[in-house]
Amino acid sequence: MHDIVQAIRRRGDYMDEKLIKKARERDADAFTELMRSQMQNMYKTARSVLEHEEDAADAISDTILACWEKIGQLKEDKYFRTWMTRILVNKCRDIQRKKAALFFTENVPEVAAEEKGFRNLEWEQTLDSLEERYRTAVILYYTEGFKTSEIAEILGIPESTVRTRLARAREKLAVHYEISKTRRKMV
Amino acid sequence: MKERNIIKMNDKENTREFQDVVEILQEEILIPEVVMEKANQAFDAIKAEQNQRSYKETVRKSQKRSWKKICILAAAATLTLGGVTAGAAVYMKWSKGLSEGMKATEEQMIKAEESNLAAPVNQTFEVNGIKVTAVQSIVDSHFAMLSFKVDGYRNICPKGSQPLFNDMEIWVDGYNPGEEGGYDTARNFSINGKTYDGYVVGEDGMAVRASDGTTMSEARENGTYTYFMEDGSFEWQVILANEDTEGTFLDKSIHVELKDLGTIPKATFIPDVEGTWSFDWTLTGSEAREERELNAPLGDTGAKLTYVKLSPISITLTYNCTDKTTRPPRFYGIRLKDGTVWSHLLLGPGSDSSLPDENGDFFTTFALNRILDINDVEAILFFGNELADGESYEVKNIEKNCYAVPLKE
Numbered sequence: 001m002h003d004i005v006q007a008i009r010r011r012g013d014y015m016d017e018k019l020i021k022k023a024r025e026r027d028a029d030a031f032t033e034l035m036r037s038q039m040q041n042m043y044k045t046a047r048s049v050l051e052h053e054e055d056a057a058d059a060i061s062d063t064i065l066a067c068w069e070k071i072g073q074l075k076e077d078k079y080f081r082t083w084m085t086r087i088l089v090n091k092c093r094d095i096q097r098k099k100a101a102l103f104f105t106e107n108v109p110e111v112a113a114e115e116k117g118f119r120n121l122e123w124e125q126t127l128d129s130l131e132e133r134y135r136t137a138v139i140l141y142y143t144e145g146f147k148t149s150e151i152a153e154i155l156g157i158p159e160s161t162v163r164t165r166l167a168r169a170r171e172k173l174a175v176h177y178e179i180s181k182t183r184r185k186m187v
Numbered sequence: 188m189k190e191r192n193i194i195k196m197n198d199k200e201n202t203r204e205f206q207d208v209v210e211i212l213q214e215e216i217l218i219p220e221v222v223m224e225k226a227n228q229a230f231d232a233i234k235a236e237q238n239q240r241s242y243k244e245t246v247r248k249s250q251k252r253s254w255k256k257i258c259i260l261a262a263a264a265t266l267t268l269g270g271v272t273a274g275a276a277v278y279m280k281w282s283k284g285l286s287e288g289m290k291a292t293e294e295q296m297i298k299a300e301e302s303n304l305a306a307p308v309n310q311t312f313e314v315n316g317i318k319v320t321a322v323q324s325i326v327d328s329h330f331a332m333l334s335f336k337v338d339g340y341r342n343i344c345p346k347g348s349q350p351l352f353n354d355m356e357i358w359v360d361g362y363n364p365g366e367e368g369g370y371d372t373a374r375n376f377s378i379n380g381k382t383y384d385g386y387v388v389g390e391d392g393m394a395v396r397a398s399d400g401t402t403m404s405e406a407r408e409n410g411t412y413t414y415f416m417e418d419g420s421f422e423w424q425v426i427l428a429n430e431d432t433e434g435t436f437l438d439k440s441i442h443v444e445l446k447d448l449g450t451i452p453k454a455t456f457i458p459d460v461e462g463t464w465s466f467d468w469t470l471t472g473s474e475a476r477e478e479r480e481l482n483a484p485l486g487d488t489g490a491k492l493t494y495v496k497l498s499p500i501s502i503t504l505t506y507n508c509t510d511k512t513t514r515p516p517r518f519y520g521i522r523l524k525d526g527t528v529w530s531h532l533l534l535g536p537g538s539d540s541s542l543p544d545e546n547g548d549f550f551t552t553f554a555l556n557r558i559l560d561i562n563d564v565e566a567i568l569f570f571g572n573e574l575a576d577g578e579s580y581e582v583k584n585i586e587k588n589c590y591a592v593p594l595k596e
Contacts, residue, residue: 017365018354024536025379028237029451032230039226043218057225064229075538077377126211142209173208 020077031071035064041081041144042088048127048135049092059091066091085140086154126173134169137162279307282322282334284383284422287397289325289500290557299325299558304473304499308333314462317448319423326472327498330536330554331359331427331436333443334383340448341419343459348450349414350421351382353458355446357427359470360439376429376436379536382414383422387556388531428536430503430552437472475499477561483592485569490515492592493548495567497521499559502532504567506549515549516569519589524565532556566591 016037022030035042042063046056066087074083127135140146140154141162148166152159281296291299299305308321318338325332337350344350355378356363362374386403389395394403406412414421423445429435443466449458476498483492485506490513494505506515520530537553544550571588 021377021379025381026237027381028234031233035226035230039218039223040215043222044212044216053219053221057219057222060222061225061229064226065232068233072537073539075540120216122211123214123216126208139212143213170205174205 017077020080024071031068044139044143045085045088046092048139055095059095062091063088082150089154130169130172134165137165138169141166282422284424285325285334288383288387295558302473302475303471306471308468310466312464314464315460317460319464321466324470325500326436326470327500328433328474329430329552330501331470333425335423336420337423338420341415345450348452349382350450352445353447353449353456355380356444358442359436373432374435376427377536379426381424383424384414426536426554430538436470439470441470442467477594485516485590488516489513497561499561501554503552508543508547516590519568519570521564522566522568523563564594566593
């Protein structure tokens, strides 16, 4: 299964390489297509760092603009996703810092579960069962497919810390799974 | 991207239950409306910026945030450069993109031909009524600029759309970087294609039409912006780059395949003419360069310029910063022996270190947007102090504050 997934990934990366090359030539259409293809990845990563959708939206739009401005600095096309994700995580942290600096934070009302749909609700509950430092590592590793060394680079932490976080996250997710399974049985 | 479906099966802790949890996280989720709205606003802003770029605004911002933007915008042109040598005549017919687009004087073109930097190709391949001619090449130790003339498409191309090829496959010395199976650093190269639109960057950095100085927004307003030449053809330019290794292209055989001609009206390529136009020839070029190892401090920034390599069409710089948190000053341009300053020279493609290596070295290699007479270059210039808040962009102010590093002792 891992081989098949890797083959699909290579094919996907090959398609993206063409867009990356065009984007580096300041082709706005190619850049837009490239970044649109990353929306799922970006949202999941941003949401793993930030609690509210609105903040994730700001971080993603800032990241799109920053990537457009800096894409000429990308040394090799193959590092595009790592480079973009690092920018995104930094944008998320900027927003976190700004919010932390405020004396009063606006209390953003939670969107009703019905509006989000069950699919997102389950996803969010699973994600939110982890603390932020574990969430981001888990999303980058299990859904984005980054290596631990790449995650270390993106988050600016030692690789050993990434491995520790993943191990702890696995334990916590197992507990979450047992609890939610019990709840489902009770319902 | 499909890689979100990856389940890493090598975890010892992996149980069926844990995999279930991971699969939940890997599921495709609905992206909230607010996220899509803000993302679309960003995409719109980018498109608007490209369509009607206010250069001064862009430069003011990029002075504070990103020097690279200046460099990328700086595809410049001026019609005032240099004089024509009396009685001289170029031997071959240059493409518009590589002559007016590179601001080449007739004298420079002659020198470029005599040194083999520029060479004619003159191969034509016709498919489905579209005639594509490989016109010429300009090749140095890191870059190869190729020009193709495309006839027969103007009447098919939707009005106002940018004509382009959907794909290109290029083999140099038998090596194609897009082929599966192996990656050869020394032979690897990037492929960049664009449609020449007659626009270059003027001395003040503003994009202007090379033929008459019309700005891009003026041309769009009065409906004269076009990718097509008077004879109905358009020019497709290709730049190949290997910034890390020298000699990838010089005297090497090249095979070019241009595939499917069409437009991209809304981020998706629409083919109008399907086919493959193929060419084979041997790239000739020139290794001419001014090269110096030095140890020149750039003001009091803590950065030193340690290496310069200047060819007629590219520049390579190495900086060293002992304090690894320092970024070296940005490359501004060159000063000629007669005192003339040329800025906005970096065309791209190119590469630029965003972080220093373990020795504190930063590396920059870029293709230039004009042909240089390297013997006439007196100094390399780097931006001095950043502009203060509210200070407007003035070329002369920047030149006054530049750090100058002489190219020759």
